[in-house]
Amino acid sequence: MAKKEKKPGLFARLKEGLSKTRGGLLGMIFGNSAEKINDEFYEELEDALIMADCGFETTERILDELRAKVKAEKLPDRGAAREALISILAEQMDCDAPFLEEEGDNVIMIVGVNGVGKTTSIGKLAAMYKAEGKRPMLAAADTFRAAAAEQLTVWAERAEVPIIKHGEGADPAAVVFDAIAAYKSRKHDLLICDTAGRLHNKKNLMNELAKMRRVVDRELPGAHVEVLLVLDATTGQNAIAQAKAFGESCGLTGIILTKLDGTAKGGVVVAVKDELDLPIRFVGVGEGIDDLQPFDPESFAEALLAN
């Protein structure tokens, strides 16, 4: 059979998920696009951006840019301001750093607190890259609970990719070590590592993550390594605090933002990029295997402000 058709409606689902944000922004502000741009417009927009969890500083920055653009380009009305805002947001969230290598070894370490969607996102990533012709393998390095490896095994079966796991309580770095040995001998090109997320034991967790990273660097020198932090969009500004906690010790390279199908806080994407300067790589828009999409700043900004 030909390459699997991309499920339609992912963008629609993103828009649907962001509808509360959108309603807030558009119902009040962009409702009548012929309306004039006045002080009231900027005040309403400021409230709406903060409500959507863009964060205070990010909101101020966006508004400054919009004001300057409206003035410089003599934008006539709210419709034109909306288009300008889409391009400001898209630019704000843009990132041109390459992600995985076409040739050679790739490792993705998935980190984040419990319940944000790490294991689910790994299942989705494995399926996505497999469909694209890569040879992913999973490492069940969340050894804290037996259920974690079982859950990842279910995803490995769904995505039809191999998984390496140890028993409950095993050293996660040992799982990564074994996974890399299997990865090399079976000639894979993408290793995706699940990790534990018990942030209440932060020092141990960070040590554990650092140890896993050392194993990767030693056993697969020259590999392209991504450390992706998974954030739950429904937690709003709290996601920023989590990112700062992980960012301090784990050399993050990017973000996966999950649960955008059920939140009024879509603006947190903008804040994450602005405050942490980390690219958003993927967004989760549901619990199914196809419900992950590569992050596209332009369509995200459009979905956020769509009418």
Ligand SMILES: Nc1nc2c(ncn2[C@@H]2O[C@H](COP(=O)(O)OP(=O)(O)O)[C@@H](O)[C@H]2O)c(=O)[nH]1
């Ligand atoms: N609606 C929705 N639910 C999600 C998404 N990603 C993960 N989940 C759900 O969030 C819960 C926790 O996910 P899990 O992968 O176990 O999180 P982990 O503890 O970080 O590994 C599960 O019920 C998932 O189905 C998403 O993008 N949208």
Ligand SMILES: [Mg+2]
């Ligand atoms: Mg998990």
